[in-house]
Amino acid sequence: MNEFVEQFVIEGRELVAQGNDDLLALEERPDDKERLDSAFRALHTLKGAAGIVDFAAMGRALHAAEDALSAVRSGNAPVTSPLIDLCLASLDQVGAWIDLMQARGDVPEGADAAADDLVRRFTELAGSDAAPIHPRGSAPPAVAATGLSDVGRQLLEAQKLLLAERSTEGAAGRLGSAGRVAANVLRHQGLDTTDLESLLQTSLLAGDAASMVTAIDRILAGLAEKEPEAPGTLTAPAPDTTLRVDVERIERLVRLTGELLIAKNAVGHSAQRAREEGDRRQLAVTLKNQHLLLDRLVGELQRSVFSLRVLPLHRVFQRFPRLMREMAASAGKPARLMIEGATTEADKSIVEAIAEPLLHVLRNGLDHGVEGADERVAAGKPPVATIHLRAARQGDRVVVEVEDDGRGIDVARIREVACARGVAPAARMDAMPDDEVVELIFAPGFSTASQVTDLSGRGVGMDVVRTAIERLGGRVSVSSRPGLGTVVRFTLPFTVMMTQVLTVEAAGQVFGVPMEAVVETIRVERAAIASIGAAQALVLRNRALPVIDLGRALGQESRAVGPEANVLIVSVGGQLGGLEVDRLGDRLDVMLRAPEGLLAGVPGIDGTTLLGDGRVLIVLDLREIFRDARD
Numbered sequence: 001m002n003e004f005v006e007q008f009v010i011e012g013r014e015l016v017a018q019g020n021d022d023l024l025a026l027e028e029r030p031d032d033k034e035r036l037d038s039a040f041r042a043l044h045t046l047k048g049a050a051g052i053v054d055f056a057a058m059g060r061a062l063h064a065a066e067d068a069l070s071a072v073r074s075g076n077a078p079v080t081s082p083l084i085d086l087c088l089a090s091l092d093q094v095g096a097w098i099d100l101m102q103a104r105g106d107v108p109e110g111a112d113a114a115a116d117d118l119v120r121r122f123t124e125l126a127g128s129d130a131a132p133i134h135p136r137g138s139a140p141p142a143v144a145a146t147g148l149s150d151v152g153r154q155l156l157e158a159q160k161l162l163l164a165e166r167s168t169e170g171a172a173g174r175l176g177s178a179g180r181v182a183a184n185v186l187r188h189q190g191l192d193t194t195d196l197e198s199l200l201q202t203s204l205l206a207g208d209a210a211s212m213v214t215a216i217d218r219i220l221a222g223l224a225e226k227e228p229e230a231p232g233t234l235t236a237p238a239p240d241t242t243l244r245v246d247v248e249r250i251e252r253l254v255r256l257t258g259e260l261l262i263a264k265n266a267v268g269h270s271a272q273r274a275r276e277e278g279d280r281r282q283l284a285v286t287l288k289n290q291h292l293l294l295d296r297l298v299g300e301l302q303r304s305v306f307s308l309r310v311l312p313l314h315r316v317f318q319r320f321p322r323l324m325r326e327m328a329a330s331a332g333k334p335a336r337l338m339i340e341g342a343t344t345e346a347d348k349s350i351v352e353a354i355a356e357p358l359l360h361v362l363r364n365g366l367d368h369g370v371e372g373a374d375e376r377v378a379a380g381k382p383p384v385a386t387i388h389l390r391a392a393r394q395g396d397r398v399v400v401e402v403e404d405d406g407r408g409i410d411v412a413r414i415r416e417v418a419c420a421r422g423v424a425p426a427a428r429m430d431a432m433p434d435d436e437v438v439e440l441i442f443a444p445g446f447s448t449a450s451q452v453t454d455l456s457g458r459g460v461g462m463d464v465v466r467t468a469i470e471r472l473g474g475r476v477s478v479s480s481r482p483g484l485g486t487v488v489r490f491t492l493p494f495t496v497m498m499t500q501v502l503t504v505e506a507a508g509q510v511f512g513v514p515m516e517a518v519v520e521t522i523r524v525e526r527a528a529i530a531s532i533g534a535a536q537a538l539v540l541r542n543r544a545l546p547v548i549d550l551g552r553a554l555g556q557e558s559r560a561v562g563p564e565a566n567v568l569i570v571s572v573g574g575q576l577g578g579l580e581v582d583r584l585g586d587r588l589d590v591m592l593r594a595p596e597g598l599l600a601g602v603p604g605i606d607g608t609t610l611l612g613d614g615r616v617l618i619v620l621d622l623r624e625i626f627r628d629a630r631d
Contacts, residue, residue, distance in 0.1 A: 008053050012098045017318050018042045019091050023084050024321045030079035040069045057111035064122040065090045090118055140325050155185055156216050163209040182216055245308050252304050263294050306495050311351045313391045314342035333370050340390035346398045347495035357465045361402045361488045369406030369486050400490040409480035411437050438478055442466045473516050499592055501619055503585030507556030512619035519569040526565050547578035553625055572626045
């Protein structure tokens with residue numbers, strides 16, 4: 001990838017995101033001149049950048065969009081829903097082109113058909129009498145579906161029928177015709193036709209229709225994956241391999257490097273003195289002071305390096321207003337998304353990983369929590385629902401909340417469904433406190449939906465959300481008030497690179513247990529741990545907890561002896577359990593590395609790090625250990 005294309009990919013994504021934000025805000029406030037000007041600038045800058053990288057097709061499509069907004073700026077055209085839809089569709093196409101450019105390192109081929117289609121649609125829009133947008137209390141219309149059209153699919157199927165003709169007369173003509181039509185369909189979708197055209201030439205030389213049929217089948221299968229997705233589907237962009245870093249953060253690293261070099265030289269001087277002098281007491285004082293200095297500098301270095309990886313949550317939040325617009329239209333429920341704290345920063349891996357869990361929570365809130373407009377009005381609420389997406393930094397944690405003003409969680413309905421599915425006897429469900437009943441929404445596959453919709457009710461429940469967040473070292477909690485709404489809260493670590501572990505020994509080996517999972521450590525009489533079939537349990541404060549012997553779970557025998565057992569009380573998947581170990585060790589701040597080599601892909605291992613004596617410390621994934629023990 002040359003430097004111009006590389007810079008275009010970076011800046012292009014930012015401009016597409018800015019354009020999306022401005023257009024969605026303009027739809028809500030058609031008289032917002034500042035947002036109109038900002039959207040126009042984003043399109044204009046993208047068009048100029050397309051010229052720099054010689055991407056004429058993109059420039060042509062953006063020029064048409066720019067002209068449409070220019071007419072609005074001059075007062076010659078109103079802001080309309082079709083205009084917003086088409087401008088958003090143009091930015092979608094630009095985003096797809098940018099993904100191709102990042103993957104291939106150059107301007108994609110076969111983009112003319114898609115660009116021509118956008119130009120045609122803008123021309124038709126300019127000649128229509130679309131009604132202007134007025135401030136309203138209804139959901140915006142859904143964006144026009146994109147993907148393989150019915151006509152395109154019929155054309156490809158027709159070519160298969162043409163190639164099925166077994167007559168040798170005109171076979172070459174049929175092959176050539178079918179190949180050209182299939183290639184034109186691909187071009188119309190803005191896709192690369194190089195492979196198909198190469199296959200066409202090979203098939204013509206060999207007179208082989210079967211290979212062409214196979215190619216068309218592959219086209220149909222491949223484009224089927226590009227069909228319009230259900231509203232609220234989060235399409236992942238190409239992986240972002242670049243970071244923009246503030247110059248001051250780089251300067252801080254340079255200063256730290258200089259200080260570390262000085263500290264290194266001081267340690268070398270002390271080592272020389274140790275060889276030449278015999279004053280151990282003075283040398284010990286010197287080494288202690290140098291260790292304190294190194295400890296401070298390494299701590300600053302860690303913080304500085306982590307600061308290079310942090311991103312504002314805006315990077316993921318900016319994707320949701322557009323999705324909420326489409327989901328609200330699909331559900332027929334007017335709703336607006338309010339975002340707060342988008343400048344809150346977190347580690348890049350955290351920011352990129354929370355998109356899917358957040359989407360699921362937003363989708364659930366709209367589908368299950370938010371009422372229809374008539375029901376809201378009857379309840380004395382505004383017809384348009386409000387869903388808040390907010391973030392804040394709390395110490396070394398980042399808190400992300402999704403709050404809706406809907407009907408709240410129907411606890412009675414959860415009890416009913418739980419009883420019907422045999423989660424617990426009816427008598428126990430009736431006695432269970434409401435907050436414990438609400439926790440049942442995190443049970444695998446649990447759903448109170450009476451029917452499947454485009455948004456939810458497919459049996460993929462909140463357990464997926466909890467699992468995803470806990471894999472990041474975070475927690476999920478839910479609070480709800482009947483008739484007033486629901487809050488889903490993610491409490492996440494600022495970074496997943498640095499973590500604190502408790503070392504434990506089992507079967508003669510030392511392991512690390514993530515401290516965020518440890519509730520407390522206790523010593524209990526071995527007689528208090530009872531066998532229940534092949535499992536073990538103990539009663540702690542009138543609550544029965546499963547107990548796993550870590551050594552035996554790892555296929556070894558424990559070496560601990562004596563009347564008492566060391567047990568870690570840990571929280572796994574929102575449930576408490578006990579982990580019996582031979583010995584307890586120290587708390588350590590460690591930099592986790594993903595398992596590599598022989599350990600790669602081994603279940604039950606969260607990561608590895610090095611101890612001070614050079615040994616490898618395996619940090620356990622308690623979810624897998626408890627899952628394996630249950631199995």
